[in-house]
Amino acid sequence: MATPPPPQQQGAGPYPYGPHNPYAPQVPQVPQQAPYGAYGMPPQPGAHGCRMCGAWPVAAETVYGHQGFIVLMRFLSRKGPFCRDCGLATYRRMSSDTMWQGWWGPLSAFITPVTLLMNLGPRAAFRRLAPPAGGFRPPLDPGRPLWRRVPFLLVLVPMLLVVLAFPTLLVIGLVVGDDKPVTLTVGQCVRNAGDWSDQELIVESCGSPSAEYRVTRRLEQPGTTCADGEFYAGLEYGPGGSTPTCLAPLR
Known part of the structure; x- marks a missing residue:
């Protein structure tokens, strides 16, 4: 009695499917994607996100x-x-x-x-x-x-x-300026806080021990001079800044 042939696999033909059959149909492999980030957005391909949190967009600074x-x-x-x-x-x-x-x-x-x-x-x-x-x-x-x-x-x-210091000092200097020399009158007593080439005459009480000179007269007439032993005050201490004044030492 003849032995029946083995059953053919589904789709069998002259070239049955098998692991070694190069012509067997291939099942496409679907690549698994990496899970998305916490915000549901995939990273951009071929680049890196923020070094601190991985987010996009970024600046390489x-x-x-x-x-x-x-x-x-x-x-x-x-x-x-x-x-x-x-x-x-x-x-x-x-x-x-x-x-x-x-x-x-x-x-x-x-x-x-x-x-x-x-x-x-x-x-x-x-x-x-x-x-x-x-x-x-x-x-x-x-x-x-x-x-x-x-x-x-x-x-x-x-x-x-620092920025405001210079303009502030400049404004103060322009507003305040140098003290204008006082106009001396006959009979006043003064002291000289500077030297005779750069006088700084300050009015003092004649009874004060700081007083050094007494104003004796003004040379208002041309050609008049101070007496021997007297000193000349600067022109700026006279009326109009142009009249010499004589100073006599108190001692």
Whole structure:
């Protein structure tokens, strides 16, 4: 009795399907995608997000800081990329620390302003970014603006005093000016707080021990002179600033 042939597999033909059949239809493999971030957005292909939170968009900027230690100094930097919020938070923290830590040294007093100016470029780049999204954690809180923080006020007040000192002194000098010399009258007593080439005559009571000279007369007539032993007061002490005055020593 003949043995029946083995049953054919489904779709069997002259070239049955099998693990070694190169012509067997292949089942497409669907690649598994990595899980999305905390905000449900996938990272951009071929790039990296914010170094702090992984969010996008980012700016590849570097924020700088400086510390002065009288003799030594320390240069600080934090390299991106940063998203908008993490970048602003890093900029404000490092700039704020630099404002009160960076001045303590001869060279640091010049390096600190340069460091603060260098940080203005990254700050502008961070502010141009859209709100962060797609990170693996919430971005940093930028906090209060730099001009509303205590270190900024501590630096601003001395700088304003230095800037305003010169114009303030100039205005005071113009308003107050030099004291105008007093016009001496006959019979008054004075003392000379300067020397005779640069007189500074101050009126004193004739009974005061500080009094040194008595005004005897004015030389209002041309050709008249003071008596022997008397001194000439400057023209500015006479009427109109053009009349000589004679001073006689009290002792």
